[in-house]
Amino acid sequence: MRVALLSLMSCGSCAENLEIVCQSEGHELVWSSLRDDGEVPDVDVLFVDGAVDFADADARERLERAVSSADVVVSLGSCAATGGFERHAIGMREPARYHFTVFPAAKFADTDYAIIGCPPTEDAIASFLEALEEGDDDRLEPYRVLSGDFHGLDPNLPSPVRGPEATVEDVLLTSNKDLCLGCDLDVVERELFCTGCGACAASCPAWAIEIDEKPEIREDRCIRCGTCFATCPRSFRA
Amino acid sequence: MRGLLRKILGKKDRRDGKMKLDPELVGEYRGAYLARATEERFREAGQDGGTVTALLAHALEEGYIEAAVVSTTGSDPWRPRPTVATSVEELLEAAGSKYSISPNLSALETAVGSHDSVAVVGTPCQVSAVRKLESHAYGVADVAERVKLLIGLFCSENLTYKGLTELLEKEIEADLSSVERMDITAGKFTVVTSDGEERSVSVSELRRYANEACGFCTDLTAEDADVSVGSTGAPDGWNVVLVRTGRGERILQSAVDAEVLEVRDVDEGDPATLERLASDKRERAESARCAVWRPYPTSP
Numbered sequence A: 001m002r003v004a005l006l007s008l009m010s011c012g013s014c015a016e017n018l019e020i021v022c023q024s025e026g027h028e029l030v031w032s033s034l035r036d037d038g039e040v041p042d043v044d045v046l047f048v049d050g051a052v053d054f055a056d057a058d059a060r061e062r063l064e065r066a067v068s069s070a071d072v073v074v075s076l077g078s079c080a081a082t083g084g085f086e087r088h089a090i091g092m093r094e095p096a097r098y099h100f101t102v103f104p105a106a107k108f109a110d111t112d113y114a115i116i117g118c119p120p121t122e123d124a125i126a127s128f129l130e131a132l133e134e135g136d137d138d139r140l141e142p143y144r145v146l147s148g149d150f151h152g153l154d155p156n157l158p159s160p161v162r163g164p165e166a167t168v169e170d171v172l173l174t175s176n177k178d179l180c181l182g183c184d185l186d187v188v189e190r191e192l193f194c195t196g197c198g199a200c201a202a203s204c205p206a207w208a209i210e211i212d213e214k215p216e217i218r219e220d221r222c223i224r225c226g227t228c229f230a231t232c233p234r235s236f237r238a
Numbered sequence B: 001m002r003g004l005l006r007k008i009l010g011k012k013d014r015r016d017g018k019m020k021l022d023p024e025l026v027g028e029y030r031g032a033y034l035a036r037a038t039e040e041r042f043r044e045a046g047q048d049g050g051t052v053t054a055l056l057a058h059a060l061e062e063g064y065i066e067a068a069v070v071s072t073t074g075s076d077p078w079r080p081r082p083t084v085a086t087s088v089e090e091l092l093e094a095a096g097s098k099y100s101i102s103p104n105l106s107a108l109e110t111a112v113g114s115h116d117s118v119a120v121v122g123t124p125c126q127v128s129a130v131r132k133l134e135s136h137a138y139g140v141a142d143v144a145e146r147v148k149l150l151i152g153l154f155c156s157e158n159l160t161y162k163g164l165t166e167l168l169e170k171e172i173e174a175d176l177s178s179v180e181r182m183d184i185t186a187g188k189f190t191v192v193t194s195d196g197e198e199r200s201v202s203v204s205e206l207r208r209y210a211n212e213a214c215g216f217c218t219d220l221t222a223e224d225a226d227v228s229v230g231s232t233g234a235p236d237g238w239n240v241v242l243v244r245t246g247r248g249e250r251i252l253q254s255a256v257d258a259e260v261l262e263v264r265d266v267d268e269g270d271p272a273t274l275e276r277l278a279s280d281k282r283e284r285a286e287s288a289r290c291a292v293w294r295p296y297p298t299s300p
Helices: A015-025 A058-069 A084-088 A124-136 A137-145 A168-174 A197-202 A227-231 B002-008 B011-016 B040-045 B051-062 B088-094 B106-115 B124-135 B162-170 B203-208 B214-215 B246-256 B271-291
Strands: A004-008 A029-030 A047-048 A052-055 A073-076 A101-102 A113-115 A209-211 A215-217 B033-037 B067-073 B080-085 B118-120 B145-151 B178-184 B190-195 B198-202 B228-229 B239-243 B261-263
Touching: A004 A015, A004 A058, A015 A029, A015 A047, A015 A073, A015 B261, A029 B106, A047 A058, A052 A058, A052 A084, A113 A124, A124 A137, A168 B145, A197 A209, A197 A227, A197 B106, A197 B124, A227 B088, B002 B033, B011 B190, B011 B198, B033 B040, B033 B051, B033 B106, B040 B051, B040 B088, B040 B106, B051 B067, B051 B088, B051 B118, B051 B228, B051 B261, B067 B088, B067 B190, B080 B106, B106 B118, B118 B124, B124 B145, B145 B198, B145 B246, B162 B190, B162 B198, B190 B203, B198 B203, B198 B246, B214 B271, B228 B246, B239 B246
Parallel strands: A004 A029, A004 A047, A047 A073, A073 A113, B067 B118, B118 B145, B145 B228
Antiparallel strands: A052 A101, A209 A215, B033 B239, B033 B261, B067 B080, B178 B190, B190 B198, B228 B239
16 A cells, blocks of 8 residues: 655654554555655545644644645544544653644544554554555454544433444443543443453553553553554444 | 344354354354363363363474463462473363463463463453554554464453452352362353362353453453353353464364364254354453443543
8 A cells, every 4th residue: 555654743663563564564655754754645544643733733734735735634643633642641751631723633633434542553553554455444443443532522422331242333332531541540430341351451652551460550650542442342332 | 032033033044054153242253162172181170171171282392383472370369470381291271261361372472482382361351452462563563463363262251350359258168279170161150179178150140340341341251252162052061162263273283183172063053042142252252341321532
């Protein structure tokens, strides 16, 4: 596939993983804002990585222009999708719950899919590109749902909580989130849905989850990337 | 009674066919057997037939895996904690069931990070979580590539450590530290204390002390596993083994060929009981869902 990358305020790990995947899986990274100037050429998919300071008009305009020229836009990594490191640990300060000027890129642009992770593993990026290439809507569904606007979450969703085998459309029913996907400092509702499997602790990139029976999130380390929630076997079915 | 009804009501046709257990109830499988370890040390250390421990030891010795994610016992009596076992000695130390939550997958990242081939042993929910990590690798790399064997344990529900302590105090009237052996077989939770006394309580009593989240689970037999192992439906000292995938089949075959495991036909046990309990668990989940019905929680 022909791939482009717009890298905004980020550490660069997502971009690096994308490049590795493109090389190993035979996709062509035709344009990357890290090395190319000018406009985004005609590509199959545009990845947006990183966060945007909303006081930075230049960055917002670049994002807007790039997104308007692409058919498929994907937020790559948690900084672009949910908040993540750039929003919650700016300048290596202690993470603050709200950093008022920095938002995930997906907040300023309509994205079709989101790949959660800090950074998303090469496996996740490769399997997403494979599903996109094959047009496999079933496999793409989680990426589509996770790109939804969780900040403007409607608390009056019509469906009731029915159980942990929620389909991915009902993904939010197992949680009560407003800041990002997996936050509220609980992976999923502890008493009702958590089986204590430990997958969240294994997936946490910030070593913020300690688990004895049920996960305990250390607020001072959590970057609200949502990886734990997306990984939880009870947030939605694989 | 239910078993009798089942026999009368048309289940007979299926029994004549190839499948000995109903895949609708126990999940898809390629083969169902009774198995136990041939070596005494595995049977003694293990819960029933020592099948899981012997199978893992065989896989380690044959170089099929380098490490296994299992749960061992920590400093508190009967309190499990996940560990990565790399030798037969460590496997033997971790052998046997502990009836409390062990977040095994929290050790998975360390395991796949430092070993090329890993086996994971877990409850049905943990097995499903590994499958999800394989297809949605948001945070843990190389799970699909490096997890070579996924062993699921039959599980009716799991207890929190607090729940287990309370259960022993109230229903069994025993102290955790004096317990020599715990076992769930044929619908009974049995405890043997150090003075040799055996006390038991029906599994339905466990519900009150169990992890609430288990009430939703429909999976008794770890339907996503490569190999599922449990004691339900097996005679004393034996395990029921359900082989579900090609790689599960290969490793089991290799263990049988090497005479690490001895297998028998599953019909020599009690497959009807296994089917009944599997079906009960599905029905129970339905009622749990009704009990907690509530509207979507409003934002604070």
